[in-house]
Amino acid sequence: MALMAVADALAAVLDGVEPLPEETAALEAAHRRVLARDLPSRRTQPPVAMSAMDGYAVRAADIATIPSRLRVIGESAAGRPLDRALRAGEALRIFTGGVVPDGADTVVIQEDTDRDGDHVIVKEATASGKNIRPAGVDFREGDVLIRARTRLTDRHLSLAAGMNYPDLPVHRRPTIAMLATGDELVLPGATPGPGQIILSNGYALRALARGEGAEAIDLGLAADTMDATTAAIRRARDSGADILVTTGGASVGDHDFIKRALEAEGVEMTFWRIAMRPGKPMMYGRLGAMRVIGLPGNPVSAYICAFLFMVPLIRALSGRVDVHHRVEPALLGGDVAANQARQDYLRARLTYSTDGLPIATPVTHQDSSLMGNLAAADALVVRAPFAPAASKGAPCTVIKLSLS
Numbered sequence: 446m447a448l449m450a451v452a453d454a455l456a457a458v459l460d461g462v463e464p465l466p467e468e469t470a471a472l473e474a475a476h477r478r479v480l481a482r483d484l485p486s487r488r489t490q491p492p493v494a495m496s497a498m499d500g501y502a503v504r505a506a507d508i509a510t511i512p513s514r515l516r517v518i519g520e521s522a523a524g525r526p527l528d529r530a531l532r533a534g535e536a537l538r539i540f541t542g543g544v545v546p547d548g549a550d551t552v553v554i555q556e557d558t559d560r561d562g563d564h565v566i567v568k569e570a571t572a573s574g575k576n577i578r579p580a581g582v583d584f585r586e587g588d589v590l591i592r593a594r595t596r597l598t599d600r601h602l603s604l605a606a607g608m609n610y611p612d613l614p615v616h617r618r619p620t621i622a623m624l625a626t627g628d629e630l631v632l633p634g635a636t637p638g639p640g641q642i643i644l645s646n647g648y649a650l651r652a653l654a655r656g657e658g659a660e661a662i663d664l665g666l667a668a669d670t671m672d673a674t675t676a677a678i679r680r681a682r683d684s685g686a687d688i689l690v691t692t693g694g695a696s697v698g699d700h701d702f703i704k705r706a707l708e709a710e711g712v713e714m715t716f717w718r719i720a721m722r723p724g725k726p727m728m729y730g731r732l733g734a735m736r737v738i739g740l741p742g743n744p745v746s747a748y749i750c751a752f753l754f755m756v757p758l759i760r761a762l763s764g765r766v767d768v769h770h771r772v773e774p775a776l777l778g779g780d781v782a783a784n785q786a787r788q789d790y791l792r793a794r795l796t797y798s799t800d801g802l803p804i805a806t807p808v809t810h811q812d813s814s815l816m817g818n819l820a821a822a823d824a825l826v827v828r829a830p831f832a833p834a835a836s837k838g839a840p841c842t843v844i845k846l847s848l849s
């Protein structure tokens with residue numbers, strides 16, 4: 446198979462992806478979930494006219510001439526309305542959120558009044574309708590206030606509560622099973638033997654997946670044998686995961702079993718190898734409903750491939766419409782060499798000038814094993830295949846990395 450262009454590979458990963466089925470989530474748990482249906486309000490807000498201020502509900506006609514002396518017939522506090530209409534010559538003591546009685550058409554703030562026993566003297570004119578929130582000024586029963594496919598923010602939760610929903614229909618979150626391969630790997634905290642290194646990739650990848658709303662399961666580490674790799678793939682399939690992500694063993698070495706093991710288990714490979722750097726040996730396929738992303742083992746390659754392909758896939762399965770990373774304009778903070786055939790993603794630090802675009806300075810060493818400068822990077826500078834050399838100050842495009 447020839448190397449595939451990055452855009453074609455991403456299109457192939459997202460091809461035919463439908464949002465996962467609907468489930469119900471309690472309001473508190475619905476934060477950042479994706480709404481599965483249009484949400485019509487179950488009530489009108491406010492349900493009746495309510496006062497916006499503390500003062501007196503009166504008839505505007507009664508205070509056309511001021512000062513005006515009116516008889517106070519009772520009070521209306523929030524949740525405790527008066528049970529009769531207001532008549533000519535009467536005032537009702539009212540508090541913010543109190544129901545405005547029939548007959549009253551304005552609220553005079555208490556600072557514009559003097560109280561005199563069971564009478565009130567209105568000292569300032571107040572126009573009809575002033576300080577009253579009419580019924581339905583916020584929304585009415587049946588109004589669709591949140592559309593299907595909206596990713597719910599904190600404000601949406603309060604709005605949905607106000608619409609009288611204790612829970613919401615949301616798309617199911619994708620589950621991701623992650624499998625590391627590599628005989629050389631030992632867990633953090635262990636004492637590595639000769640040639641061994643610490644397994645590290647999965648920590649960033651699972652955090653990245655969770656940050657995008659997925660549930661991530663760690664399937665652990667498989668030894669570099671067909672049997673061990675096959676057993677782990679079967680565990681992933683049996684777990685019912687929506688996505689299997691493997692790391693390592695993706696290249697052409699004698700100990701790189703992932704592709705062979707996946708294919709032997711029935712994975713239909715959509716592609717293997719992309720015209721990108723880092724991340725060339727990435728593969729993608731399907732095993733029934735389970736999508737399989739085979740990431741290269743190098744930590745930077747694994748992360749950047751997950752960022753560029755796994756994240757949009759999670760978003761699409763979650764029901765989001767904003768699946769793509771934003772590619773944004775910036776200026777180069779350093780010179781870059783002419784690019785070769787693979788689309789290049791350069792780790793870069795971002796600074797901001799006071800007057801304009803972000804300035805992206807690529808780190809000096811771009812080797813795909815360097816975790817230190819991946820953690821220190823804020824963004825990726827995207828360099829198209831065969832892009833000519835460019836100097837400090839030239840326009841470029843960047844994708845910002847996750848800050849969490």
Ligand SMILES: Nc1nc2c(c(=O)[nH]1)N[C@H]1C(S)=C(S)[C@@H](COP(=O)(O)OP(=O)(O)OC[C@H]3O[C@@H](n4cnc5c(N)ncnc54)[C@H](O)[C@@H]3O)O[C@H]1N2
Binds near residue numbers: 627630692694742
């Ligand atoms: N002859 C060729 N050799 C290589 C090619 C090629 O096209 N022809 N591609 C290179 C590229 S590009 C990459 S990227 C790597 C990817 O190889 P693998 O996916 O097979 O990865 P491994 O060999 O298993 O591991 C590479 C490297 O990463 C370390 N690693 C692996 N897993 C983890 C982990 N979970 N945590 C931390 N570090 C991990 C591993 O120890 C290796 O050092 O292939 C090139 N070779």
Ligand code: MOO
Binds near residue numbers: 723724743746813
């Ligand atoms: O993808 Mo490899 O990362 O070019 O080292």
